[in-house]
Amino acid sequence: MKAVITVIGKDRVGILARVSGACAEHNVNVLEVTQNILQGLFSMIMVVDVTNADMEIDQLASVFGKLGEELGMDIRFTRTELYEAMHHI
Amino acid sequence: MLNTNDILESIRMISDENLDVRTVTMGISLLDCADPDPKKACEKIYNKITTKAKDLVSTAEKISATYGIPIVNKRISVTPIAMLLGCAENPDPVEYAIALDRAAKAVGVNFIGGFSALVHKGFSAGDRALIEAIPEALAKTDFVCSSINIGSTKSGINMDAVKLMGEIVRKTAEATADNQCMGAAKLVVFCNAPEDNPFMAGAFHGPGEPDCVIHVGVSGPGAVRAALAKNAKGLATDEVAELIKRTAFKITRMGQLVGNLVSKELGIPFGIVDLSLAPTPAIGDSVANILEEIGLDTCGGCGTTAALAMLNDAVKKGGVMASNHVGGLSGAFIPVSEDDGMIKAAECGCLTLEKLEAMTAVCSVGIDMVVVPGDTPAAVISGLIADEAAIGMVNSKTTAVRVIPAIGKTVGDTLDFGGLLGYGPVMPINMTSPQVFIDRGGRIPAPMQALKN
Known part of the structure; x- marks a missing residue:
């Protein structure tokens, strides 16, 4: 099962390391990463596989939400269906 | 195939523009809870609601966390309670309201609708008793909402009920005068009330509905306003309508997705998506601000009705394509105290009751x-209720009145309801008396449905 992690906020050292580290810790496999920086605003989107993750997605959402608070960034961990529903007919 | 910009747009709509699913409402039929013994009936009501809805809140919250979609309210609508009173011996309707309130608190929802009666053609057993008990019922409960349907396009307007409801609205405000007249904020008088409405205070579970069903009401004025602010400069009106349609499509798809998920998880059929723009007092999450973004100086000025008509129609067109079944109220809401832009427009005198009445002819509710x-x-x-009902009756649409007489206050004062109900300035109303007209009672006959002009 796939999920999306979005990370938005002010750029700083070690964001990718911290987020991918948290993925590894919970057995979440990173499939794709896109990131860019626009006018100092960092945005990263990770498509991940949660088939073998050690917890449910709502719990992962809470874990990554707390990581976001720690880093001062908006981090969301969600299933992909919302984005498909909103933007595809 | 996931597109980065699409994902970021969705996140922005949720985090910056207040996009949310406004309500997941479980409709529960209580017809099988009718009992000649009122105590037994109340027990059956409590048991059925707490059984059917025991997992509603936890399921909605889990889906909200898993999919990253805010679901603001979890609510319940039930069969109009007047239908259950008819077969009971000397029932006290207030006891039924208290049973509903207890059940709502037990399952953790924030409103339960259905302390209702459908009297558009006349009163049957239980109807009058329920209506007369509304002031006490809404004063003694926290979460119970009440609605009365007093007219329809097919049957006309029950003027006896109109007269009664004018008195009841006042008494309900008086009974809760020490609590911002809150009772009246939980009471709505309808013409052409929909049976599958998920929004409060007017939600009830109509007799044509299945035993249990999930309805969803979407929101998103902030997202529409932001889309217009970003992209509408220099566009012709039909192009603005197209932009609103596209945004409404995205908003509604979110509601459809949530409805499908909750329905599947609970094993309860999915009823409808209510395609609505439901504002909140949060800055920017305002239908009035959308109208101003379209090009009005202030909501309530000349041009408001036309802009609102276009907005309302575009929301429906975008939403219909995005959902399987559409129902409820479906359209732009204009609740004054719940909309930051409307509050400001009312405070400065630009938005008057007369203009609001005109606006209700072209948008949702009243x-x-x-x-x-x-x-x-x-x-x-009562005169205001009759006017509003006449607009609904003649135009074959739902209209409603939810006014709050601010007991002990006058123009220049405000009432603060708190939360999503917001706060509202006391608005001037034409005080010339329609007493003789209202005292006539009887019925306004159903209107012609041909020879339209």
Whole structure:
């Protein structure tokens, strides 16, 4: 099962390391990463596989939400269906 | 195939523009809870609601966390309670309201609708008792909402009920005068009430509905306003309509997705998506601000009705394509106290009750969350209800009145309901008396449905 992690906020050292580290810790496999920086605003989107993750997605959402608070960034961990529903007919 | 910009747009709509699913409402039929013994009936009501809805809140919250979609309210609508009173011996309707309130608190929802009666053609057993008990029922409960349907396009307007409801709205405000007249904010008088409405205070579970069903009401004025602010400069009106349609499509798809998920998880059929723009008092999450973004100086000025008509139609067109079944109220809401832009427009005198009445002819619902002076006579409120019902009856649409007489207050004062109900300035109302008209009672005959002009 796939999920999306979005990370938005002010750029700083070690964001990718911290987020991918948290993925590894919970057995979440990173499939794709896109990131860019626009006018100092960092945005990263990770498509991940949660088939073998050690917890449910709502719990992962809470874990990554707390990581976001720690880093001062908006981090969301969600299933992909919302984005498909909103933007595809 | 996931597109980065699409994902970021969705996140922005949720985090910056207040996009959310406004309500997941479980409709529960209580027809099988009718009992000649009122105590037994109340027990059956409590048991059925707490059994059917025991997992509603936890399921909605889990889906909200898993999919990253805010679901603001979890609610319940039930069969109009007047239908259960008819077969009971000397029932006290207030006891039924208390049973509903207890059940709502037990399952953790924030409103339960259905302390209702459908009297558009006349009163049957239980109807009058329920209506007369509304002031006490809404004062003694926290979460119970009440609605009365007093007219329809097919049957006309029950003027006896109109007269009664003017008095009841006043008494309900008086009974909760020490609590911002809150009772009246939980009472709505309808013409052409929909049976599958998920929004409060008017939600009830109509007799044509299945035993249990999930309805969803979407929101998103902030997202529409932001889309217009970003992209509408220099566009012709039909291009603006197209932009609104596209945004409404995205908003509604979110509601459809949530409805499908909750329905599947609970094993309860999915009813409808209510395609609505439901504002909140949060800055920017305002239908009035959308109208101003379209090009009005202030909501309530000349041009408001036309802009609102276009907005309302575009929301429906975008939403219909995005959902399997559409129902409820479906359209732009204009509740004054719940909309930051409407509050400001009312405070500065740009938005008047007369203009609001005109606006209700082209959008969802009606005179909603309007605070009127505390000395407004019952007959004037009845006159307002009759006017609003006439617009609904003639135009084959739902209209409603939810006005709050601010007991002890007058123009220049405000009532603060808190939360999503917001706060509202006391608005002036024409106090000339329609007493003789209202006292006539009887019925306004159903209107012609041909020879339209």
